[in-house]
Amino acid sequence: MxxxxxxxxxxxxxxxxxxxxxxxxxxxxxxxxxxxxxxxxxxxxxxxxxxxxxxxxxxxxxxxxxxxxxxxxxxxxxxxxxxxxxxxxxxxxxxxxxxxxxxxxxxxxxxxxxxxxxxxxxxxxxxxxxxxxxxxxxxxxxxxxxxxxxxxxxxxxxxxxxxxxxxxxxxxxxxxxxxQIVASNLLPEKFTMKELQTVYETVLDEKFRRNNFQRKILALNSLERLEKFFDGSPNKAPYLYRFVSQK
Missing domain, CATH: 3.90.79.10 (Nucleoside Triphosphate Pyrophosphohydrolase)
Incomplete structure (x- = not known):
């Protein structure tokens, strides 16, 4: 322009x-x-x-x-x-x-x-x-x-x-x-732990072990666990989450 x-x-x-x-x-x-x-x-x-x-x-x-x-x-x-x-x-x-x-x-x-x-x-x-x-x-x-x-x-x-x-x-x-992540609406209202981990790893420019990351995030008490996300794949269905502040 x-x-x-x-x-x-x-x-x-x-x-x-x-x-x-x-x-x-x-x-x-x-x-x-x-x-x-x-x-x-x-x-x-x-x-x-x-x-x-x-x-x-x-x-x-x-x-x-x-x-x-x-x-x-x-x-x-x-x-x-x-x-x-x-x-x-x-x-x-x-x-x-x-x-x-x-x-x-x-x-x-x-x-x-x-x-x-x-x-x-x-x-x-x-x-x-x-x-x-x-x-x-x-x-x-x-x-x-x-x-x-x-x-x-x-x-x-x-x-x-x-x-x-x-x-x-x-x-x-x-x-x-x-x-920042809670305030920015980077993620949809419902998201998987993997999607959240991708944001953290990109912004922080470092990789996390899946179990360690999940333990750290859940300890913040900022997430509510919802139903499982079934996408039709043979893999184990992950849980969906949302931020407590969005309730």
């Missing part, structure tokens, strides 16, 4: 001219996608730059951070009603020193004073989520030419410190995998 360049330039000029943003604060959304044993992250490619970034943006004076994260994610990708969890604040002083904004504005022939707020130091608040990337449609906004899913261990060249944000976000997802 290509965006008209004149509209892109107009929207970019409008963005940098506004005075309604909280100074020096931004939000970045790290959306991890799972499907069929593959873990990916959603990235945007800048117009005229061989750089990719996370969906991110600025915070209006009259909105909460969580509201800003949801709004920015929708504006940048058209993803809506996504469970977002704040996971880290990124404040290294050199995090925006790779001149992405300067290059982007120069390529659009937009003249901005060197002391403009968009060139100054920004602290960003990271939000993350874990979803099934085959169940959503994404669309780039006027500042980017495409949205794409990349495997987490095969990232392209990234803008700012977004590679580090992905790394920290992935560590957060892994440390909080039990909560």
């Amino acid at each position: 290509k965006i008209d360049d004149s509209k892109n330039k107009q929207n970019l000029k409008q963005l940098i001219d506004t005075k309604e943003y909280v100074a020096h604060i931004s939000v970045d959304c790290t959306i991890f996608g799972f499907h069929n044993g593959i873990l990916k992250v959603l990235l945007l490619k800048y117009h005229d730059l061989d750089l990719w970034s996370l969906p991110g943006g600025f915070v209006f004076n009259d909105e909460d951070l969580r509201e800003a994260a949801s709004r920015v994610l929708y504006e940048r990708t058209h993803l809506a009603d996504i469970f977002l969890e704040q996971f880290h604040t990124f404040g290294r002083k050199e995090r925006t020193e790779n001149n992405v904004h300067q290059i982007l504005l120069k390529n659009k022939n937009i003249e901005v004073p060197k002391d403009h707020w968009i060139f100054q130091r920004f602290i960003t608040v990271g939000y993350c989520s874990l979803i099934d990337f085959t169940l959503v449609d994404t669309f780039p906004d006027a500042f980017n030419e495409t949205c794409a899913w990349f495997e987490v261990n095969k990232l392209p060249k990234m803008a700012f410190d977004h590679e580090r944000i992905v790394e920290v976000g992935l560590n957060h997802i892994r440390k909080n995998i039990d909560t």
